[in-house]
Amino acid sequence: MRIRLFQQLFILITASVLVAVLSMAAVMALNLQRGFDGYLAARDTEELELFVDLAGRKIAASGGAPALQAGRVTLGGLLGDFAAAQGRPPRPGRPPPGMGPPPGPDGRPLPPPRRGPDGRLPPPPEEFGARLILFDAAHRVIAGPPGAATFPADRGATRPIRSAGKTVALAQLIPRAPIPGGVEARFLTSQYYGALWLAALLTALGALAAWGLARLGARRLGRLKIATDAIAGGDFGYRLPSHGEDEVDDVARNVNRMAESLARLDTARRRWLAEVSHELRTPLSAIRGELDALEDGVRPLDPAAVASLNEEAKRLSGLIEDLHFLAMTDLSGQPCRFVPADAVAICAKTIARFGTQARAAGIALTFETVGDPDPSVRWDVARIEQLLANVLTNALRYTDAPGQVRVVLAAVGTHLQVTVEDSAPGVPPEHLEALFAPLYRLDAARSRVSGGSGLGLAVSEAIVRAHGGTIVAAPSSLGGLAIRIDLPRVVAA
Known part of the structure; x- marks a missing residue:
């Protein structure tokens, strides 16, 4: 099946627009994901530093490291004080100040979370306190979510808690894990959908523009084809309209000039043949008249008759030589x-x-x-x-x-x-x-x-x-x- 020029231009321009839009959408999605992750990490780090500062002051006020080791200062209490300082009251269903998982409906503690098929614990909730691990100075786990003892030490942000100029504990914040249906996931999903709709809109607009440009270009080239077909068929009077200054109009003007040149050449060729035949006929007619007169006996065969015939023959020969010279010059240069x-x-x-x-x-x-x-x-x-x-x-x-x-x-x-x-x-x-x-x-x-x-x-x-x-x-x-x-x-x- 033959693909028309209009279709080729439309496919080419639309494909270019589609590739450009999809590339832009992919880059936007990647940058959005990285930027949002960086924003969350920066917010967690800032919140962790605020918590470490408050915890250091609370521990120092309670007697320092012995108070932490004796349990007079707990992670739950620190989290409660931190929530109060931030103006966020504890959420229902969350553990009160102190440690341990939230209670079940009957008031008894819930069983520990089940591990997945790969042996890993499920990701912790998004809340700050549910992702915080507290270590003592010897890097032993004091408090934290289930599986805190197995969490890698090089993962997440870690800050020392100081009291009286000494490190009495370490606070490590587990990075946020992607939770389906969470606030962050819903935000990213909405942004992805927005980018997808924008990409679809840009693609549609690009396809519409491609259709118009391809249609216009194919129509103008179609007129050129009609003109060249007419000129190739011998219609040297055909002319193309050319009102613009772009390349297609330049081609149209060149086609018109070519048609004018071909028309002049065709006229010159016809005139050349007519005039050459007439010029050759003149001395031939004179020679034939002389020969007829000699044959009929009207004119005697004397030196004057021979000289007259010789003069006409020389004239004919000179004319033929000149024509041959001009023909050879036009063909290949004399x-x-x-x-x-x-x-x-x-x-x-x-x-x-x-x-x-x-x-x-x-x-x-x-x-x-x-x-x-x-x-x-x-x-x-x-x-x-x-x-x-x-x-x-x-x-x-x-x-x-x-x-x-x-x-x-x-x-x-x-x-x-x-x-x-x-x-x-x-x-x-x-x-x-x-x-x-x-x-x-x-x-x-x-x-x-x-x-x-x-x-x-x-x-x-x-x-x-x-x-x-x-x-x-x-x-x-x-x-x-x-x-x-x-x-x-x-x-x-």
């Missing part, structure tokens, strides 16, 4: 070969390749360094040249003539910063972050007619990321777009 190189030489070489194209388009292409940067770097030269070529191609393609494209190399701490900025037209600020998305085009400045695939800046961003750098787009001081590339001088393999 492998790079980092070698010592000269940053100034890399920039100058790449810019020189575009000099003729820039002049033909009526655009001034310039290169400058700021602060005489140290050119020593450790980069993947081929990838950095591809990065600069993509950015320069984008700048030259979407800059109106007459215009200007400027490349600046500057040192920024342990990094080198390459800035490629062009003149008008510019890019609206709300579109700057989207420029590095694959196949993204801004209609005002980009067109398939110009030959762009929409992958150049995306590939550039992947190369920069592989080198541990950053690339951002911002408005240019020349009126167009500025691409700032920040690369560390040394990249670990």
Whole structure:
């Protein structure tokens, strides 16, 4: 049988409360028993000391130890005087001043108490006098309850009775024995029952609180389960309410963010497939049109036709290479070969390749360094040249003539910063972050007619990321777009 989370939480919390309450009740009962026993022992000791003081004065007034030995002073008489001094008259049925057990109904003394199966005498009554043993100076029993001679000398409180500075007797008080139905037993029993009822009440309240907490927690986790099931089933629009600041609300907010990310990824995946298929279809359609024209004899098979087909094939090949590069970068990171190189030489070489194209388009292409940067770097030269070529191609393609494209190399701490900025037209600020998305085009400045695939800046961003750098787009001081590339001088393999 499957135990639900609500039941598990309820059982766990209730069991914890029950263990805590029972432990508290046990400790309380133990402390109560020990404390009450200590209180009774302290009261007996105090009463014994008062009796010893009175007995010493009585014996001294009667002639000292000889009076005790001659029987002129008896334990019963001392107990009577002690009761009178304490304001407690002798109880009916108790022995009068003197020794001996209380008389029976016929006036004759009662027989001695019977011993139990274990040979022991029954416990003495709770009264002070019934538990008192009187010894002489030689520790011989003078008076006491039945079995006093066999009572251990190290049990109970013992105090000397002094007369004229000498010990004339010893008084030993037998400890109280638990008597069923006695005052002390009834008091402890009432306290135990009170503790038991308190424990039951606390357990009930704890179980009620556990039920509420477990129910609330299970309900909130149940909503999380419903949300994750919906998201796992493809419903990325499902959202969880989160108004608090606890951990469950944090999880709910994370689930909502996960759903938003998955929705964006799903939309990007669908858009990616649609745009890739469209980009591949464009050169394929051109190649197929050329081949149909050649097959139908509309266009002769001459070097111009072959060159046209070759141009479309190169465009298709470049598009496929860019797509493969981006796919490999997303999957496992594009492998790079980092070698010592000269940053100034890399920039100058790449810019020189575009000099003729820039002049033909009526655009001034310039290169400058700021602060005489140290050119020593450790980069993947081929990838950095591809990065600069993509950015320069984008700048030259979407800059109106007459215009200007400027490349600046500057040192920024342990990094080198390459800035490629062009003149008008510019890019609206709300579109700057989207420029590095694959196949993204801004209609005002980009067109398939110009030959762009929409992958150049995306590939550039992947190369920069592989080198541990950053690339951002911002408005240019020349009126167009500025691409700032920040690369560390040394990249670990």
